Amino acid sequence: MKNAIVLLSGGLDSTTTLAIAKEAGFQIYAMSFDYGQRHYIELESAKKTATEFNVIYHKIISIDLTIFGYSALTDDIDVPKRKSVKEIQNDIPITYVPARNTIFLSYAVACAEVNQAHDIFIGVNAVDYSGYPDCRTEYIKAYQKMANLATKTSVEGQQLTIHTPLINLSKSDIITKGINLGVDYGLTHSCYHPLINNSPCRQCDSCLLRAKGFLDAGVCDPLIK
Amino acid sequence: MKNAIVLLSGGLDSTTTLAIAKEAGFQIYAMSFDYGQRHYIELESAKKTATEFNVIYHKIISIDLTIFGYSALTDDIDVPKRKSVKEIQNDIPITYVPARNTIFLSYAVACAEVNQAHDIFIGVNAVDYSGYPDCRTEYIKAYQKMANLATKTSVEGQQLTIHTPLINLSKSDIITKGINLGVDYGLTHSCYHPLINNSPCRQCDSCLLRAKGFLDAGVCDPLIK
Numbered sequence: 001m002k003n004a005i006v007l008l009s010g011g012l013d014s015t016t017t018l019a020i021a022k023e024a025g026f027q028i029y030a031m032s033f034d035y036g037q038r039h040y041i042e043l044e045s046a047k048k049t050a051t052e053f054n055v056i057y058h059k060i061i062s063i064d065l066t067i068f069g070y071s072a073l074t075d076d077i078d079v080p081k082r083k084s085v086k087e088i089q090n091d092i093p094i095t096y097v098p099a100r101n102t103i104f105l106s107y108a109v110a111c112a113e114v115n116q117a118h119d120i121f122i123g124v125n126a127v128d129y130s131g132y133p134d135c136r137t138e139y140i141k142a143y144q145k146m147a148n149l150a151t152k153t154s155v156e157g158q159q160l161t162i163h164t165p166l167i168n169l170s171k172s173d174i175i176t177k178g179i180n181l182g183v184d185y186g187l188t189h190s191c192y193h194p195l196i197n198n199s200p201c202r203q204c205d206s207c208l209l210r211a212k213g214f215l216d217a218g219v220c221d222p223l224i225k
Numbered sequence: 226m227k228n229a230i231v232l233l234s235g236g237l238d239s240t241t242t243l244a245i246a247k248e249a250g251f252q253i254y255a256m257s258f259d260y261g262q263r264h265y266i267e268l269e270s271a272k273k274t275a276t277e278f279n280v281i282y283h284k285i286i287s288i289d290l291t292i293f294g295y296s297a298l299t300d301d302i303d304v305p306k307r308k309s310v311k312e313i314q315n316d317i318p319i320t321y322v323p324a325r326n327t328i329f330l331s332y333a334v335a336c337a338e339v340n341q342a343h344d345i346f347i348g349v350n351a352v353d354y355s356g357y358p359d360c361r362t363e364y365i366k367a368y369q370k371m372a373n374l375a376t377k378t379s380v381e382g383q384q385l386t387i388h389t390p391l392i393n394l395s396k397s398d399i400i401t402k403g404i405n406l407g408v409d410y411g412l413t414h415s416c417y418h419p420l421i422n423n424s425p426c427r428q429c430d431s432c433l434l435r436a437k438g439f440l441d442a443g444v445c446d447p448l449i450k
Contacts, residue, residue, distance in 0.1 A: 099335035106331040110324035114295045139374040146367035
């Protein structure tokens with residue numbers, strides 16, 4: 001069996017990505033990041049999913065991105081609340097965290113090298129939420145090219161592939177795919193600003209996009225009682 | 226004045242790079258990493274240099290690369306000792322740390338974005354020590370291209386430049402340049418495996434290349450009493 005690194009936030013997209021990598025026959029090395037995110041409760045979801053999918057390794061790496069601030073997820077900036085998904089703007093949202101995927105992928109490259117993995121999976125998605133620059137195909141392609149010049153393994157001729165199985169899927173397609181692969185979305189967490197009891201706020205962009213995804217897929221979100 | 230991020234290990238190369246960036250008129254945001262390196266004493270040198278060059282910000286970021294191991298700098302692997310610089314092989318040495326520059330640069334990209342810096346300086350050098358894959362021109366070019374797709378700033382049209390002023394210089398050229406810019410090499414630290422009193426071992430690759438550099442430059446190393 002080949003090894004793959006999966007970046008697992010604990011959210012809907014990365015959990016589906018994990019299921020896809022597992023279905024493709026990889027042994028999974030899952031990596032999550034405790035980076036100072038407002039919704040660190042997502043890491044509990046990541047742990048549950050990692051166990052559920054019987055990964056051979058789940059590392060939660062502590063890094064402090066609050067030192068840079070700048071984002072509503074890592075700084076004292078309000079997470080925008082909206083009445084509906086239609087209010088979400090097309091520009092880069094305030095929940096953008098500078099260089100987040102670039103930092104996460106750099107750890108994944110290191111992890112891949114030491115565990116003889118030549119495949120990295122990341123659940124970026126450019127359709128429903130095109131605001132984040134580090135979720136685009138051209139960015140991922142450029143990252144892969146750089147990674148294939150960065151390591152001892154690459155010098156030895158072994159190529160690294162960054163898989164983005166969700167990049168062109170709608171949220172409802174992602175949910176449908178995940179359900180077919182046995183994902184329990186009741187274990188996932190999407191909300192950027194959870195309530196005191198950790199239930200979703202249902203007003204942040206992430207909650208609204210998730211709700212629209214379930215609606216379009218014609219299934220109920222197990223998190224919404 | 227324009228802002229620049231300088232990756233400052235506390236060694237000879239990065240200290241010279243800092244002097245070059247300062248001479249070029251930049252306001253300096255210096256970043257160092259406490260990554261579990263055997264020679265963490267280099268961070269004391271980084272602090273002294275940052276003070277000496279009057280940087281406006283020096284952040285020492287704690288990240289744990291010992292979780293990956295694999296290197297004589299971050300794992301329980303002996304640092305090779307040699308009798309002379311001629312014994313240094315051309316292949317990638319065991320002191321290679323997986324994805325180290327990729328990880329360091331990813332933090333630099335975040336730091337650049339939040340501090341309105343469009344320039345990053347890194348003291349990589351491909352001449353005297355060509356063993357590290359992440360010290361080559363083609364790697365840096367690919368990194369810059371990726372970084373210019375990764376951020377909100379890049380989407381807004383502002384390009385990031387990664388400067389490698391030492392990449393084609395010999396160690397003696399670097400030392401000569403540094404001395405002309407007022408660098409006090411007595412504040413720097415190069416040894417991978419310092420003795421108990423933190424003085425250089427004079428047998429590791431880094432010590433031997435430093436010694437050859439000073440010899441070729443025709444000046445005494447202030448660290449060698």
